[in-house]
Amino acid sequence: MTHDIAIVGGGIVGLATARALRAHLPGARLVILEKEHRPATHQTGHNSGVIHSGIYYKPGSFKAKLCVEGKTLMYEFCAKHGIRVERCGKVIVATTEAELPRLMTLYERGIANGVPVELLEPARLSDLEPHARALRAIHSPSTGIVDYGEVAAAMARELEGAGVMLETGARVTAIGRTGEGLELATPRGAVHTRRLVNCAGLYSDVVARLAGVRPDVRIIPFRGEYYMLRPERRALVRGLIYPVPDPEFPFLGVHLTRTVHGDVEAGPNAVLAFAREGYRFSRICPSELAATLAYRGFWRMARRYWRTGTYEMYRSLSRAAFARALGRLVPELTAADLARGGAGVRAQAVSPDGSLVDDFRIVTGPDAIHVLNAPSPAATASLAIGRHIAELATETFGLR
Incomplete structure (x- = not known):
């Protein structure tokens, strides 16, 4: 069998992409190739479980646009599928004078991105997080928590019901071109496809090179x-408490996150x-x-x-x-x-x-789309990323 599109990678971005492709191309033959024995094993299954609001990202960037869109879609998906989710909100705290200008930059970004935000003085912060301390803070009420493993499992069940094949234990080791398209070598045998979408996460650049692309990253x-936090100390945190991030480093800093399972991660x-x-x-x-x-x-x-x-x-x-x-x-x-x-x-x-690279990076070619950078907030944005890729696929691949 020759598939119309093969999606490499069964994490939440790959699953969401397959879901959007099925909606855009209901008659297409789709297959997901996942190298592990179950989907969502790596980045999807090892993150903080936060539904991000979109406050951090440069206005006009893919991250800003797709995070804000994806947040709404994620809450809707969880409600539809009965997945545990809590819109608990987050506070971002400035604890030094040097952090105050950066806090205001975040506040202005939130407004520019259409994210609900509130500036907090210490007394108001104490109402929300009694044990947190700051000179000033931001409250992001639309931030939430979820188990993305549960989200991915629901997506996989939905895809199975929609006739999308999910092949596990199918690491792609080589990619060649044939008269009909692409031949992907896996331990389970060759997979033939007309088009490829690379959502391989930690190995996305490797898969791109196998496909003949020379990625610039x-x-x-x-x-x-x-x-x-030890169980007896969990009461110190009601929701999510984050520092003001270092503008020179694209990570958010160590923070405190309550999970839907009742734990508090640090x-x-x-x-x-x-x-x-x-x-x-x-x-x-x-x-x-x-x-x-x-x-x-x-x-x-x-x-x-x-x-x-x-x-x-x-x-x-x-x-x-x-x-x-x-x-x-x-x-x-x-x-x-x-x-x-x-x-x-x-x-x-x-x-x-x-x-x-501080934004999502998606590269297109005549027969392939490669997601080359999809760190946080990719889980939050996954359903919006999937829609974006499906739209790219219909345009780039000429499929309707």
């Missing part, structure tokens, strides 16, 4: 490590992973690490961010340092309140000049 994996940090699926410090893939170290963009990035990177590595190894960062948000927290949690790995695209 490379994926560098960053591990984000979490602690959990983190994540951001440290270089020595494998694309390096969930532990000890996990090293020599070939992947060698490829990272051979990339000139990595060394330019390292020179640019060496102070931040060194501190993040120190904080990874020191519970006390992690606790001090959290103590800026909630002064009552100490290292004794923290228990080791899990970790995730973020696929961050890095340019040859060492800059961290």
Whole structure:
């Protein structure tokens, strides 16, 4: 059988893309190729579970547009499928004078992006988060929490009912061209397709190169490590408490996040992973690490961010340092309140000049679309990203 479109990657972006393609092209033969034995194993299953509001992102960017759209779609999807979700809101706290101008920039971005936001003085902050301390804060009431694994499972069930094939254990190892389109080699045999959509996450640049594309970025994996608040200290956090992010570093800083399961996560940090699926410090893939170290963009990035990177590595190894960062948000927290949690790995695209790509990056060709950078807030934005890709596919591939 020759499929009309093969989607490589069964994370939430791949599943949402397949869902949108089915809606746009109801008669198309679609297949999702997932290398693991179940979908949503990696980035989707290891994130904070936050439905982001869209406050952080530069007005006019893909992140701003698709996050705001995707947030609404995500709440609607969860309501339709009976998925646990809580619109608990988030506070972003400025704890030093130096952070106040950056807090105002975020506030103005929120307004520009059409996001509900409220500036808080300390007394009002105490009403929302009694244990948080700040000179000033922003309240983002449309921020929420969900288990994206549950969202992905609902998408997979929906796709199965709509006749979309989901092949697991189907890592794409080679891509060739035939008279009818593309031949994708997998351990389960060759898959033939006329068109390809690459949503491979941590391996998106690898799949692009297999397809003959020379992407202008490379994926560098960053591990984000979490602690959990001990059960008796969970009452210190009602919803979500975030710091003002460092404008030079596209990560949001360690924060406190209540989950739909009743836990409170603390983190994540951001440290270089020595494998694309390096969930532990000890996990090293020599070939992947060698490829990272051979990339000139990595060394330019390292020179640019060496102070931040060194501190993040120190904080990874020191519970006390992690606790001090959290103590800026909630002064009552100490290292004794923290228990080791899990970790995730973020696929961050890095340019040859060492800059961290700060927006979604989607590249089109005559027979393929490649999602080359889809870090946070991609889970929030996934349904909107899927719609965008489906629209690109109908235009680029000439399918109706």
